[in-house]
Amino acid sequence: MELPIRHGRPALVLAPMEGVTDAPMRALLTELPGFTHCVTEFLRISQMALPAKCYPRHAGELNHDSRTAAGVPVIFQLLGGNAERLALSAKYACEAGAQSIDLNFGCPAPTVNNHDGGAAILRCPERVEEIVRAVREAVPAHLPVSAKLRLGWDDPNAIFENARRAERGGASWITIHGRTKTQGYRPPAYWEPIAEVARQISIPVIANGEIWDLDDFKRCRDITRGEHFMIGRGALANPHLAAQIAGELGIPTSAAVSPFPTEPEWRALLQRFVEISEPLSNNPNYCLRRVKQWMRYVDSKKPFEDFQELKRMERIEDFTAALPRLRFPELLPA
Structure with a gap:
């Protein structure tokens, strides 16, 4: 075996x-x-x-x-x-x-x-x-x-x-x-x-x-x-x-990625998470709760101002509408 x-x-x-x-x-x-x-x-x-x-x-x-x-x-x-x-x-x-x-x-x-x-x-x-x-x-x-x-x-x-x-x-x-x-x-x-x-x-x-x-x-x-x-x-x-x-x-990977997601990459990741999550729950608040939960971990290590706006949102539709303009933390140049 x-x-x-x-x-x-x-x-x-x-x-x-x-x-x-x-x-x-x-x-x-x-x-x-x-x-x-x-x-x-x-x-x-x-x-x-x-x-x-x-x-x-x-x-x-x-x-x-x-x-x-x-x-x-x-x-x-x-x-x-x-x-x-x-x-x-x-x-x-x-x-x-x-x-x-x-x-x-x-x-x-x-x-x-x-x-x-x-x-x-x-x-x-x-x-x-x-x-x-x-x-x-x-x-x-x-x-x-x-x-x-x-x-x-x-x-x-x-x-x-x-x-x-x-x-x-x-x-x-x-x-x-x-x-x-x-x-x-x-x-x-x-x-x-x-x-x-x-x-x-x-x-x-x-x-x-x-x-x-x-x-x-x-x-x-x-x-x-x-x-x-x-x-x-x-x-x-x-x-x-x-x-x-x-x-x-030395684990083979399918693609190279940046050390930390850029703002466009954060938006793509969050949009993809919504796409995956929404069909799996009948609770309309589930997906937004999970997004907030996830971003809380991000904010704990790299605080970002727009997390405060995200926390106040009450509907997933509000989040997806705001996503293109929300700002996310990026890795600062050394």
């Missing part, structure tokens, strides 16, 4: 971000060069395993060989604390078209953790192994199972035992976010433990956390000595970041 994430073949993965990197955003960002894989938002399994019909609703790519329209493979992520229900759900997801299953042991949200999900499992390493093994045994042998971890709940040294447990349970690779649950998303990310984990286990390790620009990536690569990386918020703040990183990793 040839694994999608394997030693000797660098990978750049679009991170799962609940309510952010959904199918339309995955479609848009994988139309741009750079990403080799992406991961769905988590599907939460709580009181019962979900039937097969639920999985394509969560990730429409399952109806298309688990790939985005651009052909980038999509990894299906599950979250929960009950090994038996997760295993059955993983089986159903694969029957519905999933080609790879990822298990979320990293979500720091209290609403998830308080219901025995996400990073809460990291407090009991034996449960990480139990869940991974149950899912591995339920999923067809040719389809990989992976796990996404944080450094721990509150102890960053917990990652070493949890990583070993994930490997022992049968994970084909793991992704490590370089912070504990209690650290949330507060900078910095701590990449040093990721390097040590990679030395201790035999399966590939994907480094994740606080990669906002090319300099961050280079520092992360220097520290982790890795070849696999995952980015999320950085790709939203700069949709051309993935292509830059892919170039550094």
